[in-house]
Amino acid sequence: MKRSARENLKATKLVTTGRTGDFADKVVNPPVWRASTHLYENCASLREGPKSNEDGRFFYGRRGAPTQWALADALTELEPDAAGTVLYPSGLAAIVGALLTVVKNGDVLLVADNAYDPTRNTAMSLLKRSGVECRFFDPLDLQSYEAAFCERTKAVMLENPGSLTMEVCDIPALAAIAHDKGAVSLIDNTWATSLGFAALANGCDIAITALTKHVGGHSDLMMGAASAGERWYPRLRMMAQQLGHVVSPDDAALALRGLRTMGLRLERTTESAFAIAQWLDAREDVAAVLCPMLPGTPGHDLWRRDFTGGCGLLSFVLRDLDDAARCRLVDALDLFGIGYSWGGFESLALPFDVPPVRKVMEWPRPEWGVGEALGIRLSIGLEDAGDLIADLDRAFAAMDQG
Structure with a gap:
């Protein structure tokens, strides 16, 4: 497949970003700086240290060192319109840190009804106890979304595609409405x-990523990141420092290593996921394949308009079957592990039920004509796509034999 000039630039950036420190002309990768204490030359330099509120300068281990700075710099270069990136010890920590940066007691936070469940839980528990009111909205309904704003609405939490159910929403339109209302948009x-x-280039103020997934890529680290422009990046950094957020230099080195091959892995898993989605879509016992690619x-046209790539995460819904049948299918899988997370080199399967967590969005979709809408999420890894399809085929047969 012929690559565009833009894709070629991304591939080059994945290799070259984060390699501009003093180490770069000696070794390919930054050294792993394990240090809680940073030493000063004298009292004068010691007193200058606290005045610096920027990365790339030694102060104390909690503010990082060259290993973490290299990763943050690389992520910033890969995010168009970003002024900087803050690292967090998990993806959820990045979400919480970013939300605490933009809302306070008395504010209203709008949350997309198809957002990651821990995001929802944070909004309804931690933020609620802090005096922040959370309201859920249907990200596919721009009219009701705009009507949900009030004078106290200060931020909007988006996700695209939606967690588990993979709806694609019009991010540029949602972000534009938030800006018109004076609210911050996070995704x-x-x-x-x-x-x-390119979340910031499409109108969002803060882009959050769980580096645990594609960036790490090998299921061996936990980390998150938030990138923002000139207005919000300093505030993100200050909140992270106040919360005591810091990432291990060893994990930062692993994330940097994963970043170098992320483009190739995403290409492979996207190609395999598309083949598997087509195979699932042809089955009578599958009511719907939830894959924007x-x-x-639904949402495919928006995906084609706004996205320049995909990944290996998709879901599907079984037609007129019960939970016992779903469990037989998942339990019969050999190449798919059963577990949370995704984006690693290995394939995973996870059964899920949506209705208990939905607030305003209708589920299941009426056009599917199914009962409970029992879902299964697949994270496609680097195994051969044909082998994965054969494994799924055997699992469906085992389900039918039950």
Whole structure:
């Protein structure tokens, strides 16, 4: 497949970003700086240290060192319109840190009804106890979304595609409405990363990514990041420092290593996921394939308009079957592990039920004509796509034999 000039630039950036420190002319990768204490030359330099509120200068281990700075710099270069990136010890920590940066007691936060469940829980528990009112909205209904704003609405939390159910929404339109209303727009952009969706360039103020997923890529680290422009980046950094957020230099080194091959891995998993989505879509026992890359699915036109890439995460819904049948299918899988997370080199399967967590969006979709809408999420890894399809085929047969 022929690559565009833009894609070639991304591939080059993945290799060259974060390699501008003093180490760069000696070794390919930054050294792993394990240090809580940074030493000063004298009392005068010691007193100058606290005055610096920028990365790239030694102060104390909690503010990082060259290993973490290299990763943050690389992520910033990969996010169009970003002024800087803050690292967090997990994806959820990045979400919480970013939300605490933009809302306070008395504010209203709008949350997309298809957002990541821990995001929803944070809004309804931690933020609620802090005096922030959370209201859910249907991100596919621009009219009701605009009507949900009030004078106390200070921020909007988006996700694209939606968690588990993979709806694609019109991010530029949603962000524009938020800006017109004087609200900050945040997005969980973990599914596509900055390689597949330029969140800030499409109108969002803060782009959040769980580096645990595609960036790490090997299921061996926990980390998150938030990138922003000149207005919000300093505030994100200050809140992270006040919360004591810091990432391990060893994990930062692993994330940097994963970043170098992320483009190739995303290409492979996207190609495999598309083949598997087509295979699932042809089955009578599948009511719906939830994959925005698949032509004919809701949101596909928006995906083609706004995205420059995909990934290996998709879902599907079984037709007129019960939970016991779903469990037989998942339990019969051999190449798919059963577990949370995704974006690693290995394939995973996870059964899920949506109705208990929806607030305003209708689920299941009425056009599907199914009962409970029992879902299964698949994270496609680097295994051969044909082998994965054969494994799914055997699992469906085992389900039918139950």
